[in-house]
Amino acid sequence: MSDAMNGHLAAMLAQGLAEMGLPLDAAQQSKLLAYVALLQKWNKVYSLTAIREPEKMVTHHLLDSLAPLLFLPTTPLRMVDVGSGFGTPGIPFAIARPDWALTLLDSNQKKTTFLRQAILELGLSNVSVITGRVEAVEPAAKFDVITSRAFADLADFINWTRHLLADGGEWAALKGVYPQDEIASLPAGVYVDGVDALSVPGLDAERHLVHIRKAA
Numbered sequence: 001m002s003d004a005m006n007g008h009l010a011a012m013l014a015q016g017l018a019e020m021g022l023p024l025d026a027a028q029q030s031k032l033l034a035y036v037a038l039l040q041k042w043n044k045v046y047s048l049t050a051i052r053e054p055e056k057m058v059t060h061h062l063l064d065s066l067a068p069l070l071f072l073p074t075t076p077l078r079m080v081d082v083g084s085g086f087g088t089p090g091i092p093f094a095i096a097r098p099d100w101a102l103t104l105l106d107s108n109q110k111k112t113t114f115l116r117q118a119i120l121e122l123g124l125s126n127v128s129v130i131t132g133r134v135e136a137v138e139p140a141a142k143f144d145v146i147t148s149r150a151f152a153d154l155a156d157f158i159n160w161t162r163h164l165l166a167d168g169g170e171w172a173a174l175k176g177v178y179p180q181d182e183i184a185s186l187p188a189g190v191y192v193d194g195v196d197a198l199s200v201p202g203l204d205a206e207r208h209l210v211h212i213r214k215a216a
Contacts, residue, residue: 083151
């Protein structure tokens with residue numbers, strides 16, 4: 001990538017973060033852009049994402065993944081990103097919140113191979129990767145937050161991951177339009193603790209973060 005393109009992407013990212021009110025330091029912003037560069041490089045061979053343009057990767061993969069941070073805890077926590085794919089939102093979360101312990105879970109070995117390489121090259125010591133089906137995962141410790149981006153409808157998401165949630169934890173599902181029908185079809189024993197409308201600079205589409213908890 002040319003220096004001019006790198007400068008353009010850096011300006012886009014910095015402006016987007018400023019508009020969202022997410023202060024990330026220069027090193028964090030640099031790692032986010034390095035992640036985009038890795039994604040571009042691997043995408044030529046592995047077809048990880050349909051988005052090819054680096055500018056769109058900044059808006060659709062970085063800013064879109066980071067927007068929910070405004071509505072998630074700021075304290076250290078354990079989180080699993082289910083159906084992580086090429087690492088969204090897990091890798092941007094890990095860069096922005098180095099005090100969080102992130103697990104990226106996907107059943108596709110091609111994608112988890114990329115995730116492991118990205119973690120290595122980006123120096124993310126707070127991230128681990130699991131290749132496998134979520135229903136079969138038995139972690140050493142349960143998770144405070146279970147998140148996903150376009151993984152499954154809410155009912156399946158809850159049913160497949162219920163065994164992974166720590167007491168007092170929450171599901172934080174990233175959705176597009178307000179998922180009225182999915183919320184109406186939630187399984188027994190859980191409730192919606194809030195839905196946040198997300199604003200993503202440069203993205204002309206609805207985004208929502210759905211918070212779900214176990215009923216007492």
